Amino acid sequence: MDTLVQQVATRLRDEGGRMTSQRRLILQALEELGGHPTAEEIFRHVSRQSPGINLSTVYRTLNWLEENGFIAPRWFEEERRRERFEPAVQIARSHHPTPFHFRCRSCNRILEFADPRMEEIVAQFERRSGARVKDVELTLYGLCQTCAKTESLSGTSPHHEGFIR
Amino acid sequence: MDTLVQQVATRLRDEGGRMTSQRRLILQALEELGGHPTAEEIFRHVSRQSPGINLSTVYRTLNWLEENGFIAPRWFEEERRRERFEPAVQIARSHHPTPFHFRCRSCNRILEFADPRMEEIVAQFERRSGARVKDVELTLYGLCQTCAKTESLSGTSPHHEGFIR
DNA sequence: TAATTTATTGCAAAACATTTGCAATAGACA
DNA sequence: TGTCTATTGCAAATGTTTTGCAATAAATTA
Incomplete structure (x- = not known):
């Protein structure tokens, strides 16, 4: 089974996209954080390793991952921010x-x-x-x-x- | 069975609140619109009868109704705005x-x-x-x-x- | 390996739904 | 009818997410 970074790299190559250092960091954050992180939490996590990264890059990457089925978003009750999680991880379990x-x-x-x-x-x-x-x-x-x-x-x-x- | 306006009037009286013309209009809008309207839709509906009403009044009233169990909110998928509906109506049906x-x-x-x-x-x-x-x-x-x-x-x-x- | 192409980034500003501070207004009760 | 204070309208703030644009850097080609 491939790591998220590898799977995404493959998909990117297929459609003329580019694997950047920012995307790699965001994908690693997704794996390291697990659970249901918000864009902000991912941003903070990634910023620790690479302080130059921008919040909008995180959002753009998250949106791309969502459109490509790598992650899914969910709003919980009163919360105004959406949390993202990996549905792929779940397919294996149920x-x-x-x-x-x-x-x-x-x-x-x-x-x-x-x-x-x-x-x-x-x-x-x-x-x-x-x-x-x-x-x-x-x-x-x-x-x-x-x-x-x-x-x-x-x-x-x-x-x-x-x-x- | 009472109309929404009457039920709310009673509850307001019980806790020292006031039944205002704005609230009456919003409650009527809720009944007339039915379904799952957004704050904006309620605002537009009410504005037709009373153009002076303010959007924040609609939000404040909706929040009060929610806290008091008269309506319930729901976010659907990618939508950023919440839709409100009357759970009370449903209790009768199921x-x-x-x-x-x-x-x-x-x-x-x-x-x-x-x-x-x-x-x-x-x-x-x-x-x-x-x-x-x-x-x-x-x-x-x-x-x-x-x-x-x-x-x-x-x-x-x-x-x-x-x-x- | 260097040059070229263009997808992606950072930045700042905008968008969007919703909330809030405050002075003015208007229900409810005495 | 007057008093008290909950509620309003307004404008500004909020918090999250998106977007335009020039600069940057992956990937591709020569």
Whole structure:
């Protein structure tokens, strides 16, 4: 299995694009960060190694990756910025193209999961409505195990190492 | 069953708020427009009757309604603006607090539906993860019946009266 | 290997939806 | 009818993402 950088390099070559040092750094950041980073987080990560890089370059690269199916974006609830993640990573783990998400309202941690029963729900909707479904987004919100415990015995803030972003 | 305006008036009175002419107009717009209007659409609708009204008043009212559970917001895919809808209307139709959505990628039409099997999926996720789920957002994307037909025989644009916004 | 081509970058400014500070206005209640 | 203060309109700010443009640097060619 290829690394993200290699896969992207191949695709770029195919369509006359160019693999630049900035793109390489952004792709590495994507792999190193994992999870669901925002453009800003990727920018900060990359800036540590190469302070000259520009935010708009990050956005342009992220958009290109999105258009080419290497990453997928998601907006969670009230958040105004979109988070990107690698659907490709998920294909290996489940048979669903994009994973379902759970987001903890307290610590913002994101859990991914799959459930084959979703397919029946979609199939029935298609039969009844006559529509053709291409993509499914399922997001659950609530409290993760740790935050649920913490919350039940004390205040409201998360006491475990979580990312509040 | 009360009209939206009446319900909101009651709640306002309870907490020392005031029913203003602007709020009344926005609530009527919500009822007249139905569906999933954006703040901008509500603003345009209200402006026709009362050109003096301000966009920020619309936003403030919408936020208050949201905080008080009279409407719910949703972001669809790449859209940067949020659409608001009345979950209250849906409670009557299904036993789920917020309806599931299907959005046509061609004409942007939104279909709402419910499926009791979702509960099992959520319950299993809770059991396996230890998390406590408070809300569920399910959105399907694809082509509605009309657009699917149109698309299969000709080009790409929707030929039925849809809202492209 | 150097020259050429043009995709990509950095920068600054714009776009876009939404929020906010503040003085003026107008509901609700005494 | 007067008083109190929640709500408004306005203008400016916000935060995220996009864009125009001249400069830069990958990739290709000679």
